[in-house]
Amino acid sequence: MNINSSSNSNNNNNNENRLDEIELEEISDGSLNAISNNEIGSDSLGNSPIQPNKSETDDSVKIEILDDNAKPVIVVDDSVNQKNSNRFLSPIYRYFEKWTGIQNQTSPPMVPFSEMFWSWLGSMVGMGLLAALHYYVLNKQDLVLLIGSFAASAVLIYGAYAGPLSQPRNLIGGHLISAVIGVSIRIAFVDTLGLYSVGSFCAVAFSIVAMQLTRTLHPPGAFVKFIHERKQLKSIKWQYVLNDPKILLQHGYLSELNVLLDRPYIIDDYDGFKLIEPHFALYIQCLPTLRFLFSKYREKKAFWISLIYLTIMNHNKESTMFLVENIESIGDDVMESVLVAAFKQPSIEIIDYLYKRVKSYQYLEDSIVVIVENGQINALKYLYEYGHLRSVSASKILYTAVVYNYYELVHFIVERFPDARIKSDLLPLIAKNCDLAIYQMLLERGNEDTGENHPLQCFTYVIDMAAENNRLDTIKWLTENKPDVSRICSVKAMDVAATKGYLELVQYLHFNRSEGCSKIAMDRAAKSNHLEIVKFLNENRSEGCSYKAVDRSAKHGHFQMVKFLCDNRLEGFTRKAMNYAASNGHYEMVVYLYQWGEDMCNPVTALMNSAKGGHFEIFKFLFSKLTVEDQMISDRYVDKPLNDFLQYNSKEINRFLFDESYQLDVDQKDVDRLVQLGCHDSLRVVYQWSGGSFFNTNSMTLAIKERKLKVLKFINKNCPGIVEPKSIVTHACLSGDIDIIRYVLSKDFSTTTDNEVKFVFQLLLDYKCSLLSGHVLYETIELMIDKYQSRVTTNEYKIITPVRAGDIELVKLLYSKGIKAFDKTLLFHIANIGHIEIAKFFHDNGIEQSITGCLEKSIKNFEMFEYLYLNYPSQPPINYLNAIEKAIRNGCLNVVRYLHEHHDDHDIFTPQLTQLANDFKRAEIEKFLLSISLHTK
Structure with a gap:
């Protein structure tokens, strides 16, 4: 491989991007093995590669093939090399470029x-x-x-x-x-x-x-x-869940619910059905739960029939079908009543199901008017399809539909029943709510009573009514076809059209009718920001408007509307306009109104309104316009002093006034009010201005009672000289705010006495701090024990309330924190209730308890009875005969059978017990006692 490059390339010092072209000659077989194997820099024989410079990394090297016959060219981009060298010099830059994604110079590929x-x-x-x-x-x-x-x-x-x-x-x-x-x-x-x-x-x-x-x-x-x-x-203890039928129903714990419903109670006539009866809304939507309860209480026929109506109201077809098919011997009259109830609801599936199961439809036809009153158009169409609507006067149905404003149903009746007529006094409602075609059809059919044409008085103010719903076509028809009818229209028509923004209707009434409008038209159009209508009325009508037009437009922030009215009308506005604009934060509006009519503005009142809304820019603008007289005589226009803005607790406004050295005029009542409202920032300003002279013991107490932790911390930190309030721990716990409680118990207040600690701790144990419950109550008790260890781990406290409530978590917490002197009679209090977990906890931890009377009291809770019998056999000797007699009186066969199987002395099962069972009509127990007496013989 031969690499040729320009020898003078390294001497080029210009700032433009420099590209060195390096030609790569083809090797003998015409391929580019070196490149394909990522060995750029190797020779053609595959010897050890020539190592490229570090600056020539993958980002700086590109291979370009200009055409099919050209040689590949390696292009080196020095700008990339420079960038790479800078990256090595800046590790922070390299780290953050991962976040920006600039390492990847190409956009990600498109997903197919x-x-x-x-x-x-x-x-x-x-x-x-x-x-x-x-x-x-x-x-x-x-x-x-x-x-x-x-x-x-x-x-x-x-x-x-x-x-x-x-x-x-x-x-x-x-x-x-x-x-x-x-x-x-x-x-x-x-x-x-x-x-x-x-x-x-x-x-x-x-x-x-x-x-x-x-x-x-x-x-x-x-x-x-x-x-x-x-x-x-929400975290709830499992023991509470097991005793709450609503939770068990809501979450489908059917086996646990079954145990709860079958649990024996001390009340002889107790009925578990009463537990679930009020919560019908939870199981009518859940078919498995409904099946379970129905199988358990099938004999409650009247209740299940009443539940059919509820399932229909909730549009639950499955539950409705289940009840209808499983309740025995539902009478025909009941089924007809159920069908009528279904027609009052929108579920056609339920209607169709019930309709096919009813034998007679007389009651249904007698109730059609009642069905119409519910306005279910689909139900009425169903009745029409099966021919039941003809059993009732169509005019009567039509009248009901109009009175109840079901105008879709009106269209349906008018189009399908040619004989449907309406009373004349209802024609204005038809004109208002129905199409022109329906209105014309009813006019042609005449009066319901006589069949003659409707009298002229039925057209009184009909255009006014039609204008409310923008029925322009109806208004045109009436104008063209009833020109001789007096009082067919009034100024109300244009007033309503202008109010609702119907510009085309306003224009038609203006050019085609003579009634005109009142000032209300422009006033309400301005309030609703219908600028085009206001312009039209201003240019074409002479009624004008009142000052309310600007006042109400300013209130709603319609700046262009206010500007138009001020520029083109002479009615002006009142001080309410500025007050409304300042209260609602319309800065541009406030500036404009002040500049347009300074004498029509009360800066003091507007200033208060802007502070109330927390609109700082408006407040600052108005404050700059206050005169010395306004600042000194601040109650000139308002009943309260100007510094009432403190109660609005605006940090920006408070800081602005403090920086402006504004003289506050506050007293102790003002400060107490700020504490109650939790105005932390305002209190800080008062403190800086007064040096804390207005903060006292009552301030801390108020902060605790009102649960204002931020204020409490501020007072406690910045006012160390005030006398600490008495009963501060009591107030904190009664507040129910865990953050307040944590803060108070983290401090050492000298006014907290031993008697207060004992009083509060007993309140907590008796659940008398009504705002504390669950983990918040546990944490409070734990904090009290940790804070006042030596004062609360004595033997002076009664723990009967949490024990009777089955609060095993609290009992364990108290025991783990060293409170072990439990009353010996606690077991007696829970024997009949059945909090067996607490009984086991007492036994497992060696907490001494008296068993006297417990076994007899627990006979209606077999699980507790069995546990006491096995674990407290002779502490002290138990009167088993008394326990058996009580079990017989209460019908507890399982207790009688258990004692017979496990008790050594069978002589206590005397004939007198059999007679006792007979006297109390306990047939099953009597049968059992007779069987064991025969077996003994």
Whole structure:
């Protein structure tokens, strides 16, 4: 290989791009092996290659073939070489050019349309299957399977399927690893330590490193951590879920719901059906849940029949069909009533299904007018198709449709029933809402009562009505065909047309009728910003307008309208115009109005309005126009002093006034008001102006009660001399704001006494801080224990409330924090309720409890009864006979059978027990006792 280049090329110092052409001779076989094998610089025999200079990299070397017979030419671009050398001198530049993409000098290739189609189809099918899986297999709430990370993954696996990050290993592994790390970090940082701001970014960072280490890097995987935040899921303890029929119904936990409904309670006449009856809206849309409840409470026939109407109202055909086909012996009258209810709804499928199952249609035909009142045009078409509409007077149907404003139905009736007539007093409504053809047809048919022509008085103000809906064709017809009718039109027609912006109608009324308009026409046209109509009225009419035209236009920011009116009319405007414009932030309008009529503006009132809206530029402009008199006598035009702008808490306005050395006139009430409103920036201005003299103990208390953490921090930091408020911990906990509670408990307030700590802690244990619940309550209790360890770990507290509520999480928290002196009677309080987890916790941790009376009390909760029997057999000796008698009275056969199988003393099963079962009509227990007595004999 011979390389020839220009020998003087390196001496060229000009700034233009220099290209050195290097001819590459063909080797003997006529091919370019050196180039094809990326060995530019090798000789023709394949010996060791000639190493190119570092400046001659791939970016600077190009191979050009001018035509088929020409030799390849290597073109070296020195500008690229210069750029490369600069990159080596600037590592930061090389790093950021990755972000800008300037390394790639050519645009990315176009994706073929075939690949676009398959990407679209794949993503549609994939995400569609996820949605269908969630909606039809799981519950329908929130569609949590459609998360952002899956959408991003779809972009990779369908749009860039060949990429290394799109492979199955990366897709599955990346999501799993990120999910594990996200949950772990949330437990460690958020749930345990309360570091809400740390969890998210730590999870993302650790997920990226973990995916890199496992070679499963998949960008959407890092998003898994944010599923909880995005969906704003509410954390509920499982024990609460098991006792809440609404949650169980909503999420389809049918087995758990079955346990809840069958759970025995202390009330003898308890009916589990009452738990689910109020929540019908949750299961009429879910057929599996509806089937489960129907099979369990099939005997509630009246309820299930009433539910048919609800399924129809919710347009649920499947649930309607299930109930109709499974409720035994539904009467014909009930089915007719159900059919009429269906005709009041838009679902034709349900109508068609029920229509074919009804034997008689008499009630349906009697209810047609009621059906018309609901305005279901498709239902009426169905009735017309099957010939039921002819059973009722078409005029009666037409009258009902007009009265209820169903004008699509009016068209339908008029076109299909030639005998349909209407009362004369309804003709104006027809002219307003129907086409001219319908109006003419009804006029020709005459009056409903007599069949004669409609009297002339029916045309009174008919053009006014037609003008409201821009019925120009109807108005033209009436003008041309009813010229002799008096009062056919009034000024209201043009007023309404101008208000609604019907320019063509306004012009027609002006040129073809004599009624004219009033000032209302231009006033309302100006308010609605119909400039062309205002110009037309100004040029062609003499009625003019009032000051309201400019006032209302200024309020809505119609600058061109205001400018036109001020330039062409003499009515002017009032101070309201400036006030409206300043309040709504129309700066250009404010400047124009002030310049046009300075004497018509009240800068003080306008200034207050601009401050209220936070419009700084307007405020600054108006402030510059205040006179000394305005600033000193600030309540000249308003009841409140000018410094009321502080309550609007505009940082820019407050800073502007402070820089202008404006003299504030505030008192203690003003400061308290600012604290209640949380006006942090305004309070800062007051503090800088007054030196903190207006801040006191009440200010801190107000900030806590109103949950203004920013204000509380500001006062506590900048006013160290004020007396700390009493009961500050109490106020913080009662506020229900966890951020306030954290802040207060992080400080050492000298006014916090032992009695207050004990009082607040007992309030928390009794759930009397109504604004605290769930994890916020737990965190507050934990913070109290950590802050006042020696004061709250005594034996003075009653923990009966959380125990009776089954709050095992709180019980565990208290125990883990050193509060172990539990009342010995707690087990008695939960024996009949069935919080077995708490009973197990007491037993497993050696927490001493009295068993006296517990076994007898737990007979209606067999699981608790069995646990107590096995784990507290003789602490103290139990009166088993008393327990059996109580079980018989309450019909608890499982308890009687269990004691017979496990209790050693069978002599307690005496004939008196059989008689007791007979007295209380417990047939199954009586049968069991008789069987064991016969077996004993």
